[in-house]
Amino acid sequence: MIGLISYLAFFATMAGILAIAVLGLNLQWGHTGLFNGGVVAFFGAGAYGTMLLGGPPEPGQFGGFALPYVVALGGGILIAGVVAWIVGLLTLRLRHDYLAIATFGVAVAFENVTRNADWLTGGARGLRGFPRPLEAAIGDTFLYGLFFLGLVLAVLLAVYLGLERLVNSPYGRVLRAIREDEVSARSVGKNPTRLRLESFVIGSMIMGAAGGLYVSFYAFVSPQDLAPILTFQIWAMLIVGGAGNNRGAILGAFLIWGAWTLSGFALSRFAPDAMQLYTGSIQYILIGVVIVGMLMWRPQGLLPERVTKTIYQKGAKKGSVIINKEVI
Amino acid sequence: MSAVLQIEGLEAGYVRDLPILRQVNLTLKQGSLTTIIGPNGAGKSTLIKAIAGIVPISAGRVVLNGRDITGIRPDEMAPLGLAYVPQTDNIFRTLTIAQNLALVLRRLPDRAARLRELLDTFPPLAEKLDDRAGALSGGQRQMLAVAMALATRPTVMLMDEPSAGLSPKIAAEVLDLTRSLTATGVSILLVEQNVKQALRVADHCYILAEGRNRLDGPADQILSDPEVAAIYLGGRRVGAA
Ligand SMILES: Nc1ncnc2c1ncn2[C@@H]1O[C@H](COP(=O)(O)OP(=O)(O)OP(=O)(O)O)[C@@H](O)[C@H]1O
Numbered sequence: 001m002i003g004l005i006s007y008l009a010f011f012a013t014m015a016g017i018l019a020i021a022v023l024g025l026n027l028q029w030g031h032t033g034l035f036n037g038g039v040v041a042f043f044g045a046g047a048y049g050t051m052l053l054g055g056p057p058e059p060g061q062f063g064g065f066a067l068p069y070v071v072a073l074g075g076g077i078l079i080a081g082v083v084a085w086i087v088g089l090l091t092l093r094l095r096h097d098y099l100a101i102a103t104f105g106v107a108v109a110f111e112n113v114t115r116n117a118d119w120l121t122g123g124a125r126g127l128r129g130f131p132r133p134l135e136a137a138i139g140d141t142f143l144y145g146l147f148f149l150g151l152v153l154a155v156l157l158a159v160y161l162g163l164e165r166l167v168n169s170p171y172g173r174v175l176r177a178i179r180e181d182e183v184s185a186r187s188v189g190k191n192p193t194r195l196r197l198e199s200f201v202i203g204s205m206i207m208g209a210a211g212g213l214y215v216s217f218y219a220f221v222s223p224q225d226l227a228p229i230l231t232f233q234i235w236a237m238l239i240v241g242g243a244g245n246n247r248g249a250i251l252g253a254f255l256i257w258g259a260w261t262l263s264g265f266a267l268s269r270f271a272p273d274a275m276q277l278y279t280g281s282i283q284y285i286l287i288g289v290v291i292v293g294m295l296m297w298r299p300q301g302l303l304p305e306r307v308t309k310t311i312y313q314k315g316a317k318k319g320s321v322i323i324n325k326e327v328i
Numbered sequence: 329m330s331a332v333l334q335i336e337g338l339e340a341g342y343v344r345d346l347p348i349l350r351q352v353n354l355t356l357k358q359g360s361l362t363t364i365i366g367p368n369g370a371g372k373s374t375l376i377k378a379i380a381g382i383v384p385i386s387a388g389r390v391v392l393n394g395r396d397i398t399g400i401r402p403d404e405m406a407p408l409g410l411a412y413v414p415q416t417d418n419i420f421r422t423l424t425i426a427q428n429l430a431l432v433l434r435r436l437p438d439r440a441a442r443l444r445e446l447l448d449t450f451p452p453l454a455e456k457l458d459d460r461a462g463a464l465s466g467g468q469r470q471m472l473a474v475a476m477a478l479a480t481r482p483t484v485m486l487m488d489e490p491s492a493g494l495s496p497k498i499a500a501e502v503l504d505l506t507r508s509l510t511a512t513g514v515s516i517l518l519v520e521q522n523v524k525q526a527l528r529v530a531d532h533c534y535i536l537a538e539g540r541n542r543l544d545g546p547a548d549q550i551l552s553d554p555e556v557a558a559i560y561l562g563g564r565r566v567g568a569a
Pocket residue numbers: 342343348366367368369370371372373374375521
């Protein structure tokens with residue numbers, strides 16, 4: 001029983017971390033129309049950033065500042081933001097598919113840097129982490145699993161609530177206007193260039209937070225964690241759940257991670273011995289099939305973007321109209 | 329009557345060293361409805377977009393209410409009192425009517441009152457506030473686009489073929505509506521294909537061909553000009569297209 005709960009907690013921790021990243025992508029793609037094909041680079045920037053800042057010092061290795069956990073995680077998120085800002089300045093002039101290709105290239109370059117810049121990233125060996133937050137104080141492994149799950153779900157909830165506020169505010173409305181048509185957005189007095197960059201940076205910082213949580217959970221990071229498949233998994237989660245809907249993003253993360261885990265389990269269990277070497281590839285194909293199938297049959301996802309109603313609130317501040325529970 | 333918008337020797341185009349507009353001059357008088365007509369490809373949309381800051385200007389100047397606005401970014405135009413209703417994609421289809429209006433009302437201190445005024449002016453919009461704008465009919469879309477342009481009380485409104493794609497009856501209604509807007513004090517520069525209808529509602533008319541001024545005058549004179557009648561109101565095509 002404890003084994004099962006413990007496994008479920010582990011599963012939910014992973015799904016929750018991925019859901020945070022999917023929420024970040026939803027801000028970029030779902031609400032602003034930015035086709036980020038390099039999710040893993042920003043996830044990775046947060047992951048390595050957290051590790052470098054919070055990890056123990058090691059000879060011949062940059063980093064190892066052993067900073068307190070909250071500072072390390074916050075710093076990792078900031079590093080993801082800075083990377084996104086630079087990448088955004090360079091690539092956000094590109095549209096749709098071109099942006100996707102450019103950001104995909106950035107992710108490949110990022111992975112190569114982590115593989116080769118030994119002094120910074122530990123190269124292919126990766127970086128050994130720091131004790132997980134409060135692990136010593138809690139002691140018991142089972143309880144600690146639940147604690148970490150609680151931590152992840154708290155961050156997920158905070159990100160969800162923050163994003164709901166953001167996308168239902170006038171700011172979110174402008175993002176959706178830009179998503180639809182930049183020239184028109186410009187002609188109604190908005191500045192798409194600045195807003196696209198902001199959305200890109202905020203979304204990437206959220207991905208960085210997911211990366212930071214991920215490495216603190218495993219207390220280890222290596223280039224293996226930044227394989228391109230992660231980008232595709234996160235995209236599949238958003239597409240299945242419903243781009244433009246934050247609840248859809250979370251639902252998609254849990255569904256796809258569940259399907260991924262189950263298919264991995266089923267394949268290792270039931271696939272003939274000769275096929276065992278290829279189970280990973282079969283899973284890749286499955287992810288591709290899910291993305292393509294969803295785009296063909298239900299492109300809006302399981303929970304489509306909602307049309308929010310205007311609410312005219314009686315007691316509102318004089319001279320204001322409430323739209324989406326927001327003052328326009 | 330004084331000029332609210334003055335265009336002098338304008339050269340503009342999409343590609344460097346390839347001007348579409350050459351030495352275009354135009355004056356829009358306070359409270360007037362001035363129409364620009366001309367064959368397809370004459371540069372009418374290009375002229376409107378150059379004024380709105382969307383197409384780069386290589387020579388000449390644009391003066392709005394006595395202020396030189398040549399080369400100003402399009403998103404800086406609205407606060408200066410210039411509104412632009414594009415020929416296509418002039419509303420945000422995935423946003424609701426209310427959200428479309430909210431986008432442009434955002435900076436107004438009296439936005440609630442202004443929203444009510446707009447909804448009184450365009451009653452069909454009031455009934456559909458929470459519908460996606462993409463679900464509106466063609467005429468209603470133009471109505472929303474015009475309402476959005478008017479929201480910030482511009483002094484000058486540029487409209488690119490608001491009647492395009494509408495049935496003759498609805499097109500006439502949209503143009504009548506456009507005419508009636510000048511009563512609120514806004515001056516309108518209107519590009520139209522629908523020459524007869526445009527001349528019916530306009531005060532003044534400019535004819536553009538191959539990116540140059542061809543002819544201009546009071547709308548009723550242009551309407552009775554035999555050459556214009558032959559070219560635009562009869563069947564004969566001009567070679568400029
Ligand atoms: N985005 C663009 N890039 C390059 N050239 C363009 C672009 N848009 C228009 N042109 C060219 O500029 C010239 C004028 O086009 P414009 O759209 O201003 O004509 P118009 O008078 O509005 O025609 P219509 O009545 O068909 O709307 C045409 O030769 C056209 O090919």
